[in-house]
Amino acid sequence: MKFHGLTCLFFILYFSSFGQIKNKKIKSEVQTIILSQSEEKTIITDNPVIDLSTQGNHQLSFDDLAMKNLTYHLRIIHCQADWKPSSLSEIEYLQDFNDVPIRSPKNSFGTKIPYLHYQVELPKVRISGNFIAMVYAQRNKRDTVFTKRFSVYENAITVAAKISFARPNHLRNTHQAIDLTLLYPNQLMLNSDDGLDIILRKNYQTENWLSKIPRAQINGQERKITFPFYDNENVIPGGNEFRLINLSSTQQKMTFVESIRQSDAFTEISTMVEVPQGNYSYVQRPDFDGSFVIDHYENGNASVASDYIWCNFQLKMEELADEQIYVVGAFNQYEKSLDNLMEYHASKQMYTKKIRLKQGIYNYQFVSNKPNTMLEGNYSQTENTYEVLVYFRKPGDRHDSLLGYNKLIYP
Incomplete structure (x- = not known):
C-alpha cells in the first residue's frame, strides 16, 4: 500500500491543521510519549533534534493504561520545513522498511495503576529534515494512536x-x-x-x-x-522560569509538594499553592526550560516502576471572567485542551486542575487563552x-x- 495516497489524505485531513502534522495524542489511554536516547533520569524535551551522522541510538516509548496488549506499529513520515508531508517515497528517506512492529511490552510492577510499557528503536533515515513518528494499532493506519515530531540535521551550514x-x-x-x-x-x-x-x-x-x-x-x-x-x-x-513539581516519591514530600493523599486505587499529590508572578521582580530558579524527567525516588527502574498519580495544580488569584487558564509544559506539548483546563473555586479564590502524570519531575506554567503577561511575566534575565x-x-x-x-x- 502506498501511504501517499488516500490513507495519507485521510490522515492529514483528520489529524492535522492546514496540512501540517502536529504532535498529537489521539488515544487517552496512551500516556508519557517519549522520543529520546534514554528515558531513565533523562531530561525529556519536546520536538527532539538528532544529528544525521550519529543517529541510531534513539528510542520511542509510551505507556498503555488500557492493558489490552494490542499490536502497535510505527511509521515514519517525511515532512517539509513547514511540517507538511513531502512527496518523497519511503525508499528515498528511509534506510529500512516502514511499518515497524512494536512488540513485547513490559508490565509495570508495584504500581497502583497498571500499564504496559512499549519501546522501539527509531529507524535510521537517509536524509536530513523533519519527520513524524506515527504509531497506530492493529495495522490500521486509521486507528492512529499518536504522532510525534522530530528533526534530523546535518552540519553543512x-x-x-x-x-x-x-x-x-x-x-x-x-x-x-x-x-x-x-x-x-x-x-x-x-x-x-x-x-x-x-x-x-x-x-x-x-x-x-x-x-x-x-x-x-x-x-x-x-x-x-x-x-x-x-x-x-x-x-x-x-518569559519567566518554569514552575516545578517533584512527583518522584509517593512516600515523602519532595520539592514543592504540599500534601500526599493515598488510597488503594490511586495516589494524589497537591502542589504548593502558586500565585501569578507577572507583578513581582524576577527571581532566578533552576528549571528544565519546560521539560520533564521520569524518575522513581525509591526504585531505579523508572520506566516500569513509576506509578501514575493525580497531580493537583493550585493557582490562587481572583477569577478572570473572560479567560480560560491552562496548565502546560512539555508533558502535554503545551496544548490548551479540556485535559488541562483549570476550574475556578470561588470559595477558595483558587484555580485547580488534576492531571494524571507518571512519577517524575515536571516543569509547568499557567497560561491563558488570551494574551496575559500577569500569570508568568516577561523578564530579560x-x-x-x-x-x-x-x-x-x-x-x-x-x-x-x-x-x-x-x-x-x-x-
Missing part, C-alpha cells in the same frame, strides 16, 4: 548566533534578542535566500520566533549570510534555551534539508 538583551530601552527589561550569521560551504550554490527557511524555537516548543525575518544579505566571497534586523524583528519576550534550525531546498530537490542547527543557552 554553520550557525553563528548570539542571544542578548533587547536593545530598545522600552524592551530591555522584558525581552531578549538574537543576532544571526550563517556560514556556508563552497559546494552549496546559494546566490539568494530563495529556498532558505530559518526557524528560531524557544524552550523546545514549536513556535517560530523569527516569523518576520528580513531578506538575507549574502557575501559570496566570504560565504557568509547575515540578516539586518531594522525593526526589532529579532526580539523575543523573555530569564534563562532560556534557543534552537536555530536552517532549512534549504537544494536546486533540483523535492524536499527541504535541515543543513544547520545550533542550540544556545541564555544567559
Whole structure:
C-alpha cells in the first residue's frame, strides 16, 4: 500500500491543521510519549533534534493504561520545513522498511495503576529534515494512536548566533534578542535566500520566533549570510522560569509538594499553592526550560516502576471572567485542551486542575487563552534555551534539508 495516497489524505485531513502534522495524542489511554536516547533520569524535551551522522541510538516509548496488549506499529513520515508531508517515497528517506512492529511490552510492577510499557528503536533515515513518528494499532493506519515530531540535521551550514538583551530601552527589561550569521560551504550554490527557511524555537516548543525575518544579505566571497534586523524583528519576550513539581516519591514530600493523599486505587499529590508572578521582580530558579524527567525516588527502574498519580495544580488569584487558564509544559506539548483546563473555586479564590502524570519531575506554567503577561511575566534575565534550525531546498530537490542547527543557552 502506498501511504501517499488516500490513507495519507485521510490522515492529514483528520489529524492535522492546514496540512501540517502536529504532535498529537489521539488515544487517552496512551500516556508519557517519549522520543529520546534514554528515558531513565533523562531530561525529556519536546520536538527532539538528532544529528544525521550519529543517529541510531534513539528510542520511542509510551505507556498503555488500557492493558489490552494490542499490536502497535510505527511509521515514519517525511515532512517539509513547514511540517507538511513531502512527496518523497519511503525508499528515498528511509534506510529500512516502514511499518515497524512494536512488540513485547513490559508490565509495570508495584504500581497502583497498571500499564504496559512499549519501546522501539527509531529507524535510521537517509536524509536530513523533519519527520513524524506515527504509531497506530492493529495495522490500521486509521486507528492512529499518536504522532510525534522530530528533526534530523546535518552540519553543512554553520550557525553563528548570539542571544542578548533587547536593545530598545522600552524592551530591555522584558525581552531578549538574537543576532544571526550563517556560514556556508563552497559546494552549496546559494546566490539568494530563495529556498532558505530559518526557524528560531524557544524552550523546545514549536513556535517560530523569527516569523518576520528580513531578506538575507549574502557575501559570496566570504560565504557568509547575515540578516539586518531594522525593526526589532529579532526580539523575543523573555518569559519567566518554569514552575516545578517533584512527583518522584509517593512516600515523602519532595520539592514543592504540599500534601500526599493515598488510597488503594490511586495516589494524589497537591502542589504548593502558586500565585501569578507577572507583578513581582524576577527571581532566578533552576528549571528544565519546560521539560520533564521520569524518575522513581525509591526504585531505579523508572520506566516500569513509576506509578501514575493525580497531580493537583493550585493557582490562587481572583477569577478572570473572560479567560480560560491552562496548565502546560512539555508533558502535554503545551496544548490548551479540556485535559488541562483549570476550574475556578470561588470559595477558595483558587484555580485547580488534576492531571494524571507518571512519577517524575515536571516543569509547568499557567497560561491563558488570551494574551496575559500577569500569570508568568516577561523578564530579560530569564534563562532560556534557543534552537536555530536552517532549512534549504537544494536546486533540483523535492524536499527541504535541515543543513544547520545550533542550540544556545541564555544567559
